[in-house]
Amino acid sequence: MSATAVNLFDPQRVPFSRRESWFSVSWLAEDQSFWLRHLRGGDEHTDLGRLFRLQPVDAEGQALQGIWSLQPDQLSFHAEGGGSLQFAWADADTLALQGQGIVLQLTLQSKRYDYAQRLSEGTVHVSCAGQDLSARVALAQGELRLDAPWQGQRAERIALELRPDAQGAWAASVHLYRVQPAREDVAGFEAARAASEADFQAWLAQTLPLPQDLTPLRRLAAYITWSCLVPAEGVLRYPAMYMSKNWMTNIWSWDHCFNALALGAGQPERAWQQLAVLFELQHEKSGRLPDFANDLQAYWRFTKPPVHGWTVAQLRRQSPWSPARCAQMHDWLAAQARSWLATAAEGGLPAYDHGNDAGWDNATTFLEGTPLQSPDLSSFLVLQLEELAALAELLGRPAEALDWRRQADALFERLLAQLWTGERFVARLADGRVVEGGGDSLIAYIPLLLGQRLPAAMRERLLAELFEPGRFLSPHGLATESQRSPHYRADGYWRGPIWAPTTLLFVDAMDRCGRPDLGDELARRYTTMCASSGLAENYDAQTGAPLRDPAFTWTSSVALLLGHRLYSKKAAP
Template identity: 30%
Template sequence: MENFSLDQIPFSRNGSFLLITSRNSSGSPRLLYKTCSGRVHNLHDIPFPADEFFELALIKNGQEIPYTWQAQPGLLILSGPSGEEVSIVFADQATLQFHARNTGLRLMPSKVFPVQYSPVPHQIYLIDWFARGIHMFHADENTRLLANITPIVTGIEKHWGEFPCTITFEPRLENTTINGAIRFSRYEGFWEQPPGDLAKAHASLKTELSSWMQKLPSVPEKYQEKAELAWFLLWNCQVPAEGALNRPTIYMSKFWMNGIWAWDNLFNALALARADHRLAWDQLFLFFDYQEPNGMIPDMITDMEPIYGFTKPPIQGWAILQLVDRLGIEKSLPYLRKVYEPLSRLTRWWYTYRDFDHDGLPQYFHGNDSGWDNATVFDQGEPIEGADLGAYMVFQCECLSFIADAINRPEEAKQWKARAQKQLSDLLVHSVRGGHFISPVSGTSQAEPSQSLINYLPLILGQRLPERIREALINDLRPGGPFLTEFGLASEPPSSVKYMHDGYWRGPIWGASTYLVFDGLLQSGETPLAGLIAERFCDMCLQVPGFWENYDALTGQGYRCPGYSWTASIFILLAEWLAKKKS
């Protein structure tokens, strides 16, 4: 791949929280330099975003000049109207290095800084209390480095008695090229090395990225360019094992969904499995790193902290069996030994703490617990015994039985197998009406009517379902049924009175629901329909720039957060399957 849009994917690199984006909250046409770290301190009374650092400006003869930009993997070029040019690369995860020709580079502040100091010539440091770190600026001997108190880009002159600071790199002689570097560090210290060679930094990064891109799974030719963008996005969304993140992590996005959630992570793991099995399993184990003694895992994790309260649906069992299928038992066995006890505790947590009426069917307290935050199935009130949740629990128990057998615990394997069979029986007795699944309010056997696609997710059980139920679900998913549009499966049928174009889980197409239904169709022997849904989703992604959190079911327009990694992962998974099917 060559260029990408900074409106769709920020300029960043694997292992870094730093980024440059054209999505600028001030409304300025300048590019914005910021962080996606969760360590920032957004107090309610500060008049600026704590995660934003500086806007980038080109300066010539003391005046700001307009510029355009071209973003490539590993290289960002800013171009002025008369041949001015600034090239920017990541020298490492915390350092941006640049080379400027016929122009200076000015960093215009998005906030105030309590302390400014210059420990040695050609260096200036600013303490950024709100982002919990220190900005370091380093110029070479041909470059004049200046710090001046100026208003914030939004016009604020000071806050709490602290002042903004503009940093300018400018040539000492007319038409001289200049070199400099910008670093953001959590800790105070000296920057002893001079700015390095930009060409070498770029070459090193290109080599690293090339190695990653070579691991891209094979996809049909028409999807190749888009798949390269998706694979690059998965590289770009990686952040380091730092702070509360005990392992290298793939964030959902570096725009504003800056974290990892306890089911989104598993689709990324599946896409990565064959390319980097250690990184894939790390996405799963991140949450078990913070498992409570009672078995609960966090809802989400950022580099600042794990966050509990809500949770996410227990699709770990389903995902682990998929990982084993992709990797083979020999490569998976070391991970299976480690995951068995945490997975057992998590599964028991659902039965112990989320089954108030003791009917064997756990419940969601809130839509957020299901991952389908505002789906219409929750309009009846909570807690509800989600039909999807009951199906996931079958997989939890089956997976534990499989692992117990693989690690030579035969009695436990039998117990988990029996629990899986009982779970399936309870689900079919309690949650099926008229050949379709319902999600009743806990403690009752009643559910208000809902057309949400979430009640079709038990299809992942495939041949375990009675044929009449399986066929009823599949018929509704076929062309001409309520869900399938020319772009894919709507989360709420467009014919529903509750359908909303940009309604989150009340209409738009999502990657996760698409992939779960796709897998259920495969398990049910409905390969042609699974292939049709896969193609429609991939074609939709092909026609819309970037990868979005969700998509309009009737137009294919991308909604909410751009640069979204699990959508990229699901595109790759489906495109890879389509390639294998054709071969």
């Protein structure tokens, strides 16, 4: 257990949204406020997409203190002195609101050219020019006040108030749109709540089953993955699962693999889409994948490691693919593999140009610079070449399958010859020098994914080091940097914290090495930590405390996969 268990559905950590919406209600700590936010444009979007600040006040406009609570179908506020607010998503673009006994202020983060117009006594149009967006605020009950004095080209400020009527209640909705509103009616709260709950329950029913004691964790993981989907739009050709609707509002080119894996059994079509949404953007000439994408752009300066062959092999075991789908994935994986193999000098190994390309942005492996031949990269590529061989066999191309296997074997031999010292795997710079920066990164143990390919003595040595108490292994799992390293930091990103993807990779590596018992132990430690600390971007290895973005999808997906592993073991006769 972590030092202090968190409220899993804490609205100050977990945004309120729904499937395939560009909007959320999120707590922004720098403002100490909840905001209705617009999430198009990725994680560099203006002001984190702030639209309306949501502030409960009394009749005189004084801020009220109280308790905010979150469930998948609604966000609510209960004031200390009485009175309450409720919010529910009627659809992806419409927020239904109601209040009893208190006032809600909606204040726009006003910018150049923003303005508001009263269309009727109970309807206001707000032009959010800085966000290229309009909001239609419509009243069903109560009073709607508007303060938006015009200053020649814009409103000086834009503030709305939803106030109770003589019966002490109000009801309204906020509909957000680009050009033309999709609805002009007022969305009712109860109908909105019921529709959102039904959609979530349908998703939950397709979510991997977990042991009974992990039921709250399963519900949270299902909510985060469901609510972090955005629709197909712009650069994104399929609905995409963003990493978060806090601030990591993109889809990255290895994160999507772990999210796809958690969908593979229950929603195989959506799992395919999570892979395809980035492979559809694959650079035509080089085969390189972008680092990340959002609706506005694909970002090319970096990429991510080739975990995709490893991923596809597992997805195909979960749900069979058609020949056409196998052929398409074969072509995508082949182009990506060639892009990485092209980074190797003749007779050498492929190399990273930056830690970001490895996905381990600041790992100590990169302390002395790049290009860097790191053992994880060649290990992933061996697995990808093996999967390409398997796909070629399925497609009736035996000669091509044989060629892929030969390439896999040759790359494996070069990996051992050039990066295994007889005692450990190392990383080398382009001039052949071994990185000796005093770090001790978990990345050097990724070759354990090669399992039975590794000589038995090598395998046993690496396993003994990996599970040496106090080095990488903590009460909560595997630290990304040795806890004894001078570079270890509790909140050091890839220099200490426990991460979801590495945990899943090493659980699978234990199976491949014939030690599923060790994989089960890692799964138990990880899911226990998540059940206590929530589903954050990463965790303090020594305390299990959540770090960085507090509601992350690949963390959720890995928790589901590892929890399901434990469930399956319990259910086995």
